[in-house]
Amino acid sequence: MGNTMEADQEGSWGGAAISAEDFARISEAGFDTIRLPVRWHNKTLQQAPWTVDPAWMDRVQEVVDLALAADLNVILNSHHFDPIHEDPLAVAEWHGAVWAQIAERFEGYPEDSLWFELENEPHNNFDHSNLLETLEPALEAVRARHPTRAVIIGGENWSGIDSLATLPLPNDPNxxxxxxxxxxxxxxxxxxxxxxxxxxxxxxxxxxxxxxxxLAADVEKVRSYIERTGHVPFMGETGAYDLHISTEDRAAYHRTVTQAFAPTGIGICVWAYANTFPFWDRENGEWLPGMRAAMGLPE
Known part of the structure; x- marks a missing residue:
């Protein structure tokens, strides 16, 4: 659900506020999961106790509830928590306090359909040397209320595929x-x-x-990672920008990537639903031709 709730304000990047109709459409098209990027750092007090704006937390919960009601799985993340990428350890307590509030709000939600992703695309000063220490307050906050809920962690350098080779993970089966x-x-x-x-x-x-x-070498990196670690990674984003690439060529890109990685058994979320790298043409009210078929879904 890119360029919606991770914008400075929902929909401020030329998009539109998420509606129940969006999720009904996505579910009817055959998708089974949505990834919900959410910007938190500008929606909290800027000092302890870092309270999240209640209206914002209510809105995030409303959107999660709408997706679940449409029989979609939800990956709820922290996206563009900008200060953490510049001074990770100094921001860790703030980041963890926000996750404590998220964890409290979603306590009791079904574990099989709501996953948490602690932070999107670590980069700049946020790297593997400090990744686990930086995320520790957030993970502890989540585990205090959700001891077995699935939690997603990505690696340094914007979570590119090469980050898997040295990605440190906590000793936690979930x-x-x-x-x-x-x-x-x-x-x-x-x-x-x-x-x-x-x-x-x-x-x-x-x-x-x-x-x-x-591409063949990258698929082999995933196979090797699974064999070495026993973890099956998840492709949280993939896509091609639509400004200079035709819809036909974008569909071909998605088809090529999807088919290449299919034998590894990994899950894939695409960037994005509408507005930049889109699958849904909001202006004309239709799915862009070939894009769903590229993911193996009926047109």
Whole structure:
């Protein structure tokens, strides 16, 4: 559900507020899970006890309830908790206090259909050297009320696939690793202004022979990770920006990635539902052609 609740304010990035109709549509299309990115750090007191704005917590709960009512699984995360990526250990207590409030609000929710993802895409100063120590307050807060609920943890460098090789995980059987897949970045993010000053220029095609080789190698990285650790990772994001890539080519990208990783048995969430990397065309009120079929769903 990208570019909605992780924006500065819900829908402020050119999107729209989430509605029950969105989830009914997603469920009817054959998807079974939504990932709900939520920005928390600007919705709390900026000092202890870091109380979350009650109206915001109510709205997040409302959206989770709407998704569950549509028979969808929900991955609820913390997204763009910006200070944690600059000074991880100094922000850990704040981050943990927010998760304590999330954990309290969702106590008693079904474990099989609501998962927690502690923080999206660690980067900058938030890396594997401090990942577990930084997330410890959040995980302890969650486990105090949800001892066996599934918790997702991603690695450094924006949770790219190579982060799996050295991803540290707590000794907890209900922790699930995640990675994000936007490779080749020069293709998926061509013309994406938010990547400046290193914005990939438009005009990159996919797949080249080199792309196919890299994709095969990346699939092998996942196979090796599963064999080595016993953990089956989850692809939390994948997609291609629609500004300079046609819908037909975006569908081909998703189809290629989905089919390549299918033998590993991993789950996949796509970025995103509507508004930037979209599957649903909100303006015309229709699913973009070929996009659902690329994921193995009926058109």
């Amino acid at each position: 922790i699930h690793p995640t990675f994000h897949y936007y490779d080749p970045f020069e293709y998926t993010h061509q013309g994406a202004s938010w990547t400046a000053p290193d914005m990939p220029p438009p005009g990159r095609d996919f797949p080249t022979a080199e792309d196919r080789q890299k």
